[in-house]
Amino acid sequence: MFAYDTEGFGPESLLGRTSDREVVLRRDVEAALRRLNPGLPDDAYHDALAQVTADDRTKTLLQVNKEKYRLLRDGVPVKYRDEAGRMTDRRLKLVDFDDPANPKKNRFLVVRELWVKGDTYRRRPDVLGYVNGLPLVFIELKRYDQHIDKAFKQNYSDYKDTIPHLFHWNALILLSNGVDAKYGSITSIMEHFSRWKRQKEEDPEPTADQPLLPLLLRGMLNKEALLDLVENFILFDRTEGELQKIVARNHQYLGVNQVIGKLLSKEPGMQAEVEAGRLGVFWHTQGSGKSYSMIFLTEKTHRKISAKYTFVVMTDRNELDEQIFGTYTGCGAATNKKAKAMDGKAPDRFTLIRRAQVEWMKETEICVVVSPEQGEVAEFRKWELDIVPHREKMVHRDLNLEFKKPExxxxVVIVCAMWLTGYDVKCLATLYLDKPMKGHTLMQAIARVNRVGGGKKNGLIIDYNGMLKSLRKALATFAQGDRKGSDQDILRDDTEAVAEYGQSIRAAQDFLTGCGFNLDELIAANGFDKQAMILRGVNTVCETDERRKTFEVMADDIAARFRGIFPNPGLYAYDEQENAIAAIYNRLQESKESPDVSEMLQALYAVIDTAVTTDTLTVNEPPVRYELTKIDISRLQAEFERTCPNIKMLNLREKIEKRLEAMIARNPTRVDLYERYQEIVAEYNKEYNKDKDAVEVQKVFDLLQKDTQTRPERERIKEVAKELLDKLLSDKLQIDHWREKATAQAQVKAEIIKHLFVNLPETGYAEHEISARADLVFAHLYQTCAGTMAFHQ
Structure with a gap:
């Protein structure tokens, strides 16, 4: 479509734009939302469209691009009431990645010479590629006799400076002079732009006189390949500290898809190779991006085939462990070092493992323990089995004792009847059943894995024989206790257990939301941002003792339910939430186990040391203890008034209380000291809550004031800040979960702008200055707990 000076504006115009500032084609986006997500209330579509077109000027281009990419790949989150009036959460598709070339699902549009206006400048890019109204592809073309670098330096770089909102939704940057052609991302420097030289792995390298643009267009911009690249071959990496957007190179795309293709192949020969464990070799030279290839492969497998796969990455030295794991965490494909397999403990999704651990698995011995009988050698030989080596072990070794030693x-032991009853192994964790059993024998067999010990929380039973009916009957006979004769089924259906697990996840998420912490933001964060969000979550739940204990109980309940129904496939729907909650919980336990409160304790000891006096001893006098009544309580109270993170404060309180309890145990008459300490803590908490409001007013005032203002003007601005916060905190807005709804965010922002335009001093603030300060205030309220509490989230 050619748009140069022929476009027009309005709902019925060529592209449906209302002005040349718009780069997202709202008409096409709304049509796609309704087409791909039918049957929803209009509010759901309008909310999603508002999020798609939102422009947050407080964030960098890369931050916005990353957020938009997640909406594109994962869907736009909306909340709406269904026909029954229930509040429903759902992610609305913007693009159908599963059926990319279907014109009933996706609309592909190429627009030439589209005028785009920024804040000051107006520019006209050569070619833009749209999918369902979203500008995913930017193409800058030069004449064949000009070097491709000019497209980067003269045009593309200028557009990023003058019309940056054009790249909010961008996935690919393509530069060409008709002969040479390169592609990259919005963070790529020219040296990192790549060429697309092959359509298939076996294709030869292009000759020196072969134009590369046709190869790139056929390889990257056919409908299936484009949406495959967008969905599965883009990463945001913070491994080197600064966030970078990564697009797969030609060999990475071909290699990963060749592995996926072989894994899904229906061809008998390939299926046989896969079943035999020969999936193939994906060879990389040094510096060719093998870590990224690993992530592209593992993430596409989980996304397009099954989330059940666990990947084992085997290395032969520590530096490779750190390098590969650092890339995984930097790209958000792993959240913490518990994703690494150390000492044989493996995670759910991917594992780094060294050759020493492979040797550990190889040295694991499997023995058979069965009762001896005459003629067993010949009987086993009928099944092409040799019982003699196993019988020698049973005769010459104490297998009973050896199996009880974890080291x-x-x-692994294979048994028939022996060891199924009356044999206790505390470290036994898993029992595989492939023999019909019932009644007392079945109950005894199950009990083998239920012994407490070895750090296990429960035993796991794998049933290959379908003995659920027998188990119900055995439990009805032997395990009912006082419930014997009742109709209650002691075995619950997995569906019910998964539903209750989901409820426990939602309860924990709602609890964190009520505390002012958005779990979805932690889930969406990557790399260092994720670590910072985890620390913020820990600090939030540690604001009070009661809050921390409540969260710990909820997290323990989630973990227990997970263990009880693993590996049910229904668990995978809650992976992101469970991992995020576990990350906060684990970090909280680490803080409790080794709290860094030494500096605070030293300061407290200094207070006590200066407030306690002793008398000189004489030879005949008994030793004199510290006089507790001489502690300077006011100085002790002052220590509590110092600002400090919540986790450190609670850890310090625990240490002080333990020490005071020990003192009282030795001298019960000094209970008044402990009571006075409790009064200090209660008084501190009361004043702390009061001070938080004043602190918020001061923060908003700092965003509004100017250094050149007079004292009366500054006092007036402080009043404006307080009135604004009071207004937003009042019942006038009545907005729940406002940060999750684009329309609600717009209402909050409009209220801020309106208040500042009406109440700020008429002199000293230009219109653009008020708008800029409104953006800063909105960003502050959005990002801090204060803004969260203000709107009852």
Whole structure:
């Protein structure tokens, strides 16, 4: 479509734009939302469209691009009431990645010479590629006799400076002079732009006189390849500290898809190779991006095939462990070092493992323990089995004792009747059942894995024989206790257990939301941002003792429910939430186990040391203890008034209380000291809550004031800040979960702008200055707990 000076504006115009500032084609986006997500209330579509077109000027271009990419790949989150009036959460598709070339699903549009206006400048890019109204592809073209670098330096770089909102939704940057052609991302420097030289792995390298633009267009911009690249071959990496957007190179795209293709192949020969464990070799030279290839492969497998796969990455040295794991965490594909397999403990999704651990698995011994009988050698030979080596072990070794030792390599035993009853192994964790059993024998067999010990929380039973009916009957006979004769089923259906697990996840998420912490923001964060969000979550739940204990109980309940129904496929729907909650919980436990409160304790000891006096001893006098009544309580109270993170404060309180309890145990008459300490803590908490409001007013005032203002003007601005916060905190807005709704955010921002235009001093603030300060205030309220509490989230 050619748009140069022929476009027009309005709902019925060529592209449906209302002005040349718009780069998202709202008409096409709304049509796609309704087409791909039918049957929803209009509010859901309008909310999603508002999020798509939102322009947050407080964030960098890369931050906005990353947020928009997640909406594109994962869907736009909306809340709406269904026909029954229930509040429903859902992510609305913007693009159908599963059926990319279907014209009933996706609309592909190429627009030439589209005028785009920024704040000051107006520019006309050569070619833009749209999918369902979103500008995903930017193409800058030069004449064949000009070097491709000019497209980068003269045009593309200028557009990023003058019309940056054009790149909010961008996935690919393409530069060409008709002969040479390169592609990259919005963070790529020219040296990092790449060429697309092959359509298939076996294709030869292009000759020196072969134009590269046709290869790139056929390889990257056919409908299937484009949406495959967008969905599965883009990463945001913070490994080197500064966030970078990564687009797969030609060999990475071909190699990963070749692996996926072989894994999904229906061809008998390939299926046989896959079943035999010969998926193939994906060879990389040094510096060719093998870590990124690993992430592209693992993430696409989980996204397009099954989330059940666990990937084992085997290395032969520590530096490779750190390098590969650092890339995984930097790209958000792993959240913490518990994703690494150390000492044989493996995670759910991917594992770094060294050759020493492979050797550990190889040395694991499997023994058979069965009762001896005459003629067993011949009987086993009928099944092409040799019982003699196993019988020698049973005769010459104490297998009974060896199997009870966790450190012994004898870790797997195959039994028939022996060891199923009356044999206790505390470290036994898993029982595989492939033999019909019932009644008392079945109950005894199950009990083998239920012994407490070895750090396990529960035993796991894998049933290959379908003995649920027998188990129900056995439990009805032997395990009902006082419930015997009742109709209550002691075994619950997995569906019910998964539903209750989901409820426990939602309860924990709602609890964190009520405390002022948005779990979805932690889920969406990557790299260092994720670590910062985890620390913020820990600090939030540690604001009070009661809050911390409540969260710990909820997290423990989630973990217990997970263990009880793993590996049910229904668990995978809650992976992101469970991982985020576990990350906060684990970090909280680490803080409790080794709290860094030494500096605070030293300061407290200094207070006590200066407030306590002793008398000189004489030879005949008994030793004199510290006189507790001489502690300077006012100085002790002052220490509590110092600003400090919540986790450190609670850890310090625990240490002080333990020490005071020990003192009282030795001298019960000094209970008044402990009571006075409790009064100080209660008084501090009361004043702390009062001070938080004043602190918020001061923060908003700092965003509004100017250094050149007089004292009366500054006092007036402080009043404006307080009135604004009071207004937003009042019942006038009545907005729940406002940060999750684009329309609600717009209402909050409009209220801020209106208040500042009406109440700020008429002199000293230009219109653009008021708008800029409104943006800063909105960003502050959005990002801080104060803004969260203000709107009852």
């Amino acid at each position: 012994h390599p004898f870790r």
